[in-house]
Amino acid sequence: MKRMAGKVVLITGAAGGQGAAEAQLFAAEGASVVLTDLAGAKLAELSASIEQSGGQVAWCEHDVRGEAGWEAAVSLARKRFGGLHALINNAGTISRQGIANTQLGDWHRTMDVNLTGAMLGMKHAAPAMRDSGGGSIVNVSSTAGLGAHYDAAYTASKWALRGLTKSASIEFVEWNIRVNSIHPGQILDTAFYREGQAGHAEAGRRAVPMQRQGTPLECAQLVLFLASDEATYITGAEIAIDGGYSAGGALWLRNKLRDALAAGHVA
Template identity: 65%
Template structure:
């Protein structure tokens, strides 16, 4: 049996990138999946793919900032599959504006999607998980939630999600609901990566001690662990998936700079 046998999982932002990778992996591991996104066409294609492979999957167009739509998603999961055991708050957006350039509409939109959305998801999923016998919530933050980032709204939202995760871990512990956050670095094959500024991905690769960008499947594997019973004593944790960037990216770059200076390669 799969690692998520008989579990029901909701994954937001599932139409592509990390969300789609999580959906495919969860389905292969036996979960029934409720996939949500604003991009309904991509979701329908993914649901068809999973069903053809023998999986149980349904899709819902879903704005994570709309509380009423969260209620509808929970009702859909309960009516179709009988409950909810896993929630992956994967949906996100980015504004790419520094503090001096931040427009308030971009600020509010980023905070609404990246922070308020997961808040609403946890608010409505946790009671359903309690009725379902417990569960696991995984919030997708970022390395921008562990260190500085040159995007004011994105950084604030991801630091906020990190703190909110820990609060939820304590609040829902008695319900048998675990809550953890993951913090990806530069991940290739995502909308964020494709739409990044020239040089962004390469700079991220060079700054990471592992000297490469990550892949959506590498994030999905960590999310699978947190969703499964294998992580039954893990709650309130934050896991960086960043090739060592937050552990020692500065040290790595400093050592390379030191060696180049000593060799006379730069002055």
């Protein structure tokens, strides 16, 4: 039995690294997937490959910042597949500026995509999910929603998304909708990762107790679990997927430093 058989799942940012992995995994597990992103050409390509593998897919160009776009995306799910059971608020953007250099336009863009976009998604998808008997919402935050990150707007937006997830989990519990956030660390094969500052990736890898970055498939597997009926008692939770970084990256680095000091390798 496929784990998502009979479910309809809407995934935003589906043309990106994690979103595409989620689209492929959900479709392979029997879900009908509705894929949205700003990047229509990439969605068309991804959708064709999912269809060739026997998956059920619909897609539309969609900017998560606007209500009309959300109405169209949810309506597509209802018309093509008869309802909606899961929403993956995965679309995201970043500013890469500290507070001192933050431009107001970048601040608003980051908040609008990462926070307002997810709020609008829940506002428009939740009634359709209620009408389908309930379901699951997964909000993709970040380790930047658990601790400090050099990007001020990104950090603020991802902490706010974590808080919004808690509110939503209580508001929608009566509609049988679970709402959880996930908090990835550095994830390979994404535009976020490719476009990062020089040295950021390697420094990040060395600070992770597992000594490696994560993959889009590993994130997709967590999202699939939370969206599936295997997670029916989990709501309002925040789950890090970061190789142990948020649990104890500082402790792990301190132990390395302790060993190096004891061996006389650092002054």
